[in-house]
Amino acid sequence: MAAASTTAERTQAVKDYVFSHVSNSDHWALPFFDVHLPGWLTLHGLMLIVAALILIALFGLAFRRNDRVPRGLAGALEAIVKFVRDNISIANLGEEDGRRMAPLFCSLFFFVLTLNLMGIVPLFATATGNLGVTTALALVTLGVMIGGAIYKNGLIGFAKAFVPAGIPIPVLIILAPIEFMGMFIKTFALTIRLFANMLAGHIVIFVLLGLVVIFGGIALPSVVLAIGIDLLEVLIAPLQAYIFTLLSAMFIAQIHHPEH
Amino acid sequence: MTGTVAAIGAGLVAIGAALGIGKLAAASVEGIARQPEAAAKIQGAMIITAALIEGVALFAAVVCLLEVLK
């Protein structure tokens, strides 16, 4: 994009740069060398693995000693775990199921949170800005929704979740398929929400910075805006992880306890 | 041309989301003003709802993006 001269060309160059930056790629551009990645891995795949390793290392280090009262890092992590267990899992699924399923939501929350936060850190890429990743994560939720409901309530109980009580049969014929579709729509919405949030934030930051490239010095104030958006991203990363986990818990609870 | 239409679409979505979040914020602030002791709960619910509205807006934004990149 360096050699572009006219505004239109520069705009195209910025657009190309932004989209190539937020897209998955098969190389990892580090400051002095470029790491080529195999096709099955790709940059976002690498980020997934790095995130997993960071989490394992973090928890491994924090809880290597089994203190009666955790301090420092372990205390902070434990507070988050407690928050996820109490405010997401137990709040939605009830005391018994909430406690049993808390590990799943903790894993989801910390995984998504780490992936989101890695997007803000330079040199790393946003794996949650990859539709494949968010789809896979939302399908985990869908799997738990369907599998858990069948395990808990049986096939008939699972089917009953789509048939609300006290509704006449003609309405049911229309309503039941909508309810059934709703399950997939919820999952789809979950996918898109996380993906679009993470992607849009990065696109906005890069476009704001790109304005300087397109219009020159006159657009310098947009850098301040970009920094503002970047700080907003720091807030949005945990928020979206929370929303993703919370909605997962809500959807799972809805289908596991259809009477509510 | 599709880019222009998509930009208009993005603008419409922004209006809708802004209206939604504006109403939400107004109601929340009013709620907090009436019951300051419930501020934490209202804030939590507000942030969640705001994120949901934002999700819808971004959903539309992605559709617009799809149009731009076609």
Place this chain on the structure above:
Amino acid sequence: MAETSQEQAIGTIEQPTPYENEEAQAGFLKVSAPMMGLTWLTFGILAFVLYKIAWKPVLSALDNREKQISAALDEAEKTREAYAEIEQQRQKLIDEADAKAREIVEQARKAAIESAQIIEAKARDEAGIMLANAEREITTAHAAALADLRRESADLAISLSRKILADQIDEPRSRDIVKRILEKV
């Protein structure tokens, strides 16, 4: 297919070709199967490992601590109740001792007043007796003195009159006169 084109583009990373960009642009709205597979694999392994090293110990520690805290609170409550009971008993004992002491003092006071009254009555009796004795003695002495005086005066009168009458009358006559006088007295 994205991979092959990107592999071709590796050599020209500095200056992406329009072709590569189109692929990239189309790419980021595509769901790639290997990516999903990789996500599941990573998430599965991560969830398993974290369950072993983090969630299980942390959640059980949280549960244990909650139990310990509630147990400790119960214990504290019990201790407080026990203390309150002991305090009550102590207060009762103190009250009882106080009442007893007051009773003893009261009894002692009553006894003292009684004995004082007894002593006083006794003293009064004795004084009365002594007074009566004295009065009797006085009366007796008075009577004796009167008798004495009577005899003395009679004797004196006799001797006087004897001396007077010795010159004037004889003894029998004077005796009559005396007798008459004495009868008048």
